[in-house]
Amino acid sequence: MVTIDDVAELAGLSKSTVSRVINHYPHVSPAKKKKVYEAMEELGYVPNSSARSLRNKRTRMIAVIVPRLMNPFFGQLVESIEVAANQHGFQLLICQTMYSEETELGHLELLKTKQVDGIILASLENKWETITEYLSYGPLIMCNEFDVNAEVPIVKLDQIHGGYIATKHLIRQGHRRIAYCCGGFKSMVAHHRKIGFNKALKEHGLTFDERYGFYQAYTIENGMEVFKQIHEMKDPPTAVFTGSDEVAAGIITGAKEYGVHVPNELAVIGFDNQVISKITDPKISTVEQPIQMMAQKSVNVIVEKIKSQEQPRKERYELPLELIIRESTVGGPLRAVE
Amino acid sequence: MVTIDDVAELAGLSKSTVSRVINHYPHVSPAKKKKVYEAMEELGYVPNSSARSLRNKRTRMIAVIVPRLMNPFFGQLVESIEVAANQHGFQLLICQTMYSEETELGHLELLKTKQVDGIILASLENKWETITEYLSYGPLIMCNEFDVNAEVPIVKLDQIHGGYIATKHLIRQGHRRIAYCCGGFKSMVAHHRKIGFNKALKEHGLTFDERYGFYQAYTIENGMEVFKQIHEMKDPPTAVFTGSDEVAAGIITGAKEYGVHVPNELAVIGFDNQVISKITDPKISTVEQPIQMMAQKSVNVIVEKIKSQEQPRKERYELPLELIIRESTVGGPLRAVE
DNA sequence: TGATTTTTTGAAAACGTTTTCAATAACTTG
């Protein structure tokens, strides 16, 4: 391995001078600077990053912790985070929890070992109190997922509003019996959507029938299963709010199999505006999430915390969601009377 | 920051001894071992990974270079690679080329700076000769994408066979005018599929009509566009081979819009067996790629190269592809006569 | 028992950088 000493020797200078050239310090004479560059070129010298990290106490790496990449929402999120991080001169370490508490904690150790300069936490398998213990070891922010009381910056989407506008849209289409179908209990994201859902119901004097609640739906297959359960009810809902386009697609696929017309007999609304929502027949009405914006903001915030060296405090950044109306909800059992 | 010296002092021992305990060396008396553990516990000591990397000349990190994560194929690939890498005690750095040559080269610098112990290259924007220059800086293997002459280990799928079985299936269904629709010129993956495609045609005495060739199709939208072009032909193909389920889905969506029946008027076969292929109506016949297996093998190979320290040489690992027949190809214009 | 081997320990060097400190050289300024 060629080191700075080799460069110094070839250039006939001290390694201090070489280092100054590498780091673009002032006060190096043009002649020597040229010599250093020539020597580096000739030897093909590249500074060793472990040595730099040790000395500088920064690794120029950040980690992002997500449940898993196959979920297209997180795929997109991580894609955008990587690009943004690179623009700031940071490398991105990817950590998946696979929905395991222990794995999540394992990844947080990266902060203790100083392997990364900061962490973007986009999952929350553990209780927030458990995460708290890691905060003193380096900057951590949350992205998308969150705990309301967490004393760190949080970049999130307005999920309450998302649940609200989607449900409101269903109600406007004339629906009164609306099912709620999402994935996960622990997630505050799901919880906030439910709050928005309830808010819309309440505004229109509707009450939620708990038989219409499905809280374990993640995949297309789950969606198909949910449809079957709905289909067997004697007074089934006329519309269903889902927590993801995949689940919505599953419900639509199930409906098709059983000859139930969407949206006329059952309206379905998705969440995420994934490609899949444009492919099904009918196309899925959904709620668009500004994933890229959230990614960029998250990177901006974590990078600022890293540079400023200050202990991150409670900050909130909330981005808007947008209703996208396609075919799976327009035209319902009753034409809308507001 | 609490260092090994702090632990040594509190334990009343030298840092050599502490280091030995940390690294589970033999020849440390149980009494002192206990003292060290107590001191570490009390101080909350965690070894600094930059220092370890510098001293040990290994970072326990590998990088994976892919075009982009939003492509669900790469999302799945990286997901599986991360899990496998973790099992081997490695962290995963994610690098996207976004189809840029320069960005790809930038990522390869990680090997020079010793920021990672090895690289899994699953993209190939540059010419192989360009990549060659990086090989002396550390182990690199290719995964999925490849160059036939590359003197490194390659873990790939049998794309020739994939193109062959898919096309053979279409021919068996009675098709004679078959379009070819894929993404990218540079990719050897696409090239090999075309070889398999041609082989199947040739076996049945068919020749390929270049008007039926589309080489820029990546997305659903591209697929829809391709359908339009096919639709306007005066003697259109009766079947189309596509390089991805997304493109196939786009073609099916386009066909539906124009009232063309799939598969009766146009058979479509996809590639990848992504979720999307189970959602469209009709469901898409496709070729299943053993992504997880490829990921695990890649990690095994790169880890072995890292551990053995030996210069990687030309090795080939080829995994099989499997035809999955669904609805988008069964029943064609002519019932099959072999 | 004395000689030999093995176990246990610590001091110091090493990994490859950056930074501090001090010294010298080269300018300014009056």
Added chain:
DNA sequence: CAAGTTATTGAAAACGTTTTCAAAAAATCA
């Protein structure tokens, strides 16, 4: 021209580990 700045450079220390080397202690052997 002398005094005071400023620019340029190198030696050495520092970052936090692991490893080498040697010494001391303990165990084994004949």
